[in-house]
Amino acid sequence: MTQAQPQEMKVNSDLEREVLERYKSGAKAVQPSLCCPTSYDNNYLEILPQEIIDKDYGCGDPTRYVNAGEVVVDLGSGAGKNCYIIAQKVGESGKVIGVDFNDEMLSLSRKYQDAIAEKLGYKNTEFVKGKIQDLSLNLDRVQEWLRAHPIASVEEISGFEATCDRLRREEPLIPDDSVDVVVSNCVLNLVRSQDKKQLFREIYRVLKRGGRAVISDIVCDENPTEEMMNDPELWSGCISGAFREDEFLAMFEEAGFYGVEILTRQVEPWQAIDGIEFRSLTVRAYKGKDGPCLDRNQAVIYKGPWKQVMDDDGHILYRGQRMAVCDKTFQLYGDRHGPYHEDIIPISPYQEIPLEEAKEFDCLRNSVRNPKLTKGADYRVTTDNDGDSCCSPSGCC
Structure with a gap:
């Protein structure tokens, strides 16, 4: 040094x-x-x-x-x-x-x-x-110690430094x-x-x-x-x-x-x-982006308006695409008290994968999540709206 x-x-x-x-x-x-x-x-x-x-x-x-x-x-x-x-x-x-x-x-x-x-x-x-x-280091506590142990020689400095280390550690x-x-x-x-x-x-x-x-x-x-x-x-x-x-x-x-x-x-x-x-x-x-990257078949969609953006971990999100993310990133993006949630649509899997069963996720790889992975390989649902139009008065529009 x-x-x-x-x-x-x-x-x-x-x-x-x-x-x-x-x-x-x-x-x-x-x-x-x-x-x-x-x-x-x-x-x-x-x-x-x-x-x-x-x-x-x-x-x-x-x-x-x-x-x-x-x-x-x-x-x-x-x-x-x-x-x-x-x-x-x-x-x-x-x-x-x-x-x-x-x-x-x-x-x-x-x-x-x-x-x-x-x-x-x-x-x-x-x-x-x-x-x-x-x-x-609490300097009020340091001053208390110095009043009781005034330093009068170079040799006594080591005792002072040891006390500071102890205060940092214990108090x-x-x-x-x-x-x-x-x-x-x-x-x-x-x-x-x-x-x-x-x-x-x-x-x-x-x-x-x-x-x-x-x-x-x-x-x-x-x-x-x-x-x-x-x-x-x-x-x-x-x-x-x-x-x-x-x-x-x-x-x-x-x-x-x-x-x-x-x-x-x-x-x-x-x-x-x-x-x-x-x-x-x-x-x-x-603070809080550290931790393991585990794959639970989650995805996120970036709303825009930019064509693409990159976060602090290097994840690139393409506007409108279902991007595969690990559970940690999924939680960060969805945190309503965090910086990202207003620009992100979270896509949760239909069948939750327990954390203890989740496999490691490669966060260095930017890839689109196939909808079948989110829905599940055996998903074969067919719905019948009984003739109601989506944009009818009783429909979704």
Whole structure:
């Protein structure tokens, strides 16, 4: 493994320090330059203190894509505005966990918890300290340990690292497969470039199968210059760490997500620097396409309007054709909470094949499913409509 050079380490340290200090200031006084103008449903803002509204810094509204009863994690929760909006949407049976690294922002978001809970009639919010690229490590617990075991020598660092590993393993901040939705509002770009792949893996890890990520962030149409990348002020201002638009979507796919979709894209750029345009983008992506491929004689018909489409596993669907799919893909396409069901007609077999009897399906092969396989080889039904025309008043038309 290549070790970082001293100059590179200094730059990374400067960037993290600038981000931390700028958002500390943003918790104390309003910083208009940190946000991209965004409109929210005023019905959800009525119970929020003006301080939280004023000191919220975002570039989109991922809160509109959550539902009642869901468990939601907000990465980089800041003043808590998004969390308190979501708290109203998920209701008493749901839960919202805000994750932030900044003590000033955490204090601000926690300041109004009881007051807002009293207005709602229930308390379903929690704000925890952690780095969004390491959702296993509870930094409040780390600080408790450090107060009891201050590090005074290099040798004692190994004990600290062992404690962090134990906390990740035994008391994870956000456990595996525990969350319905992960949201974030203009925070992922603040993570160092070398940590971004780990960040997406962490989002994937904490989501339940069938869960989804809804992320609003700043993207650019060209790569930022090296000078911009090393400018702490531009980094903390959501510029230098911006994802290139196409690479942002590719990061979800690389982490294992499927159904990656652009929900909103700012038409006019938020800022332009040296000809590079920066704008807000909101993306949704789903977890759950992993697993065995078993053949149960199922098929799907793609409605159109495209002549053909290809999904994240390479299945090509031809408009109007009965395409053979495995049971896993059949369930993904038919999930009414997923991204595909509105464009797909599912064709179930007349005689169900139990999973334990199903044979392996080759998902690398795109083939049309013969209707006889779906209906069954012995299907010989003949129907009599007793003279009724399909398009008569009592018919199917």
